[in-house]
Amino acid sequence: MNAIFTDASFQNMMNVANRYGISANAVTDLTQALMKSNGTMAQFYIPELGGGGQWMQGGMTMVGDMFNNQLKNTVNGLCIELSNLINQGAIQYVPLPRLESQNGSQCGFSSNWWGDLGIPNSTGSQNNTNYAVFSNIGRLAIQENGKVTVFDTLDNHIGGVGQQQGGNYSVTFTSQYGTVNLSSLPIISGGEDRPQPQQVNNNNNNNNNNNEVQNQALIVEEPAPVFTNNKSDFEEDIFVKIEKLAALKDKNILSIEEFENKKVDLLSRL
Known part of the structure; x- marks a missing residue:
């Protein structure tokens, strides 16, 4: 998303960056990734944070250096703080400019x-x-x-x-x-x-059939979408399932133990 943060939002982001000792570019890229999901998850590639990584609300954090627990804790802490700021409305993009009509009234985005x-x-x-x-x-x-x-x-x-x-x-x-x-x-x-759906005529050559049957049109349904065997699509599906399980845990439908077991099972498929 090519958008600019408000001055107050950028200052809030810089406060977080300073606390964690990371650059303005890194926290900006991470915030933009979080904004795409209203703060619930993020997929990113930020060299300063170990390259490619993913974070999901509910306890899932993945970084390129998978055995670097300190880096995982840093990314998790950053995402939690930035997500909270997004939900509180403390991080926002600059609104698109409006046009004014001849009488001075606003008439929408430019x-x-x-x-x-x-x-x-x-x-x-x-x-x-x-x-x-x-x-x-x-x-x-x-x-x-x-x-x-x-x-x-x-x-x-x-x-x-x-x-x-x-x-x-x-x-x-x-x-x-x-x-x-x-x-x-x-x-x-x-x-x-x-x-558009195609139409084919099913004309019956039997003279004993009436004209309504002879002129009957059959609608051919559009073929079902073909899903490619793409690794990134598969991984995204795994993370979506984990997010749904986390929501069930938050509603006490799943116990913490059940959630952790299912999460481990899903992550083992990556």
Whole structure:
């Protein structure tokens, strides 16, 4: 997400950086990774923090130097503090600028490529694809190759975005249910170039059949999406499952012992 933090937010981030003795760039990159999921998880590559790593709310921390417990504790502490600040509203991006009409009234964002949907809850871009999430009205707008498609997000609460490995779009979104399958969401506008269901005529040559049977059209369903055997997708699925187990533990549905056993089992598959 190409966005700038407010001055107060940046100062709060620098306070955390100073306490842990890390650079401004490192804490900024880590905060941006956390902002994609509203502070619940982060996937990052920060050389100062051991390279590639992942953190998930509920107790899961992974770093490149897996046997460096001091580094794990540092990353975990950083993520917890930054996540708390995000949830408290103490870390925010600078709002997009507004335009003013001739009478001086505000008329929306200056870069509202998404049309008249209003004010988005979050915006960003990845791989030359722009996106805007409108949680209040349940809409997701995607701009790719100059064309805008607006989806109905149904009951998905989109909280994360990442890189897609194949498919119609170069980005993938996550909600409380895991990865959002865009092909399953209703298109509100802009889906003209998306492949439509084909129709084939099932004409019966038997003269004993009536004209209604002869002209019956069969709708061919779109093929189910083909999932690539991609290691990063598999790892992300493991972490999503651990996050769901952590939520069950927090609600006392799973005991701490049951949660730890299942977490160890899932991590052993990586």
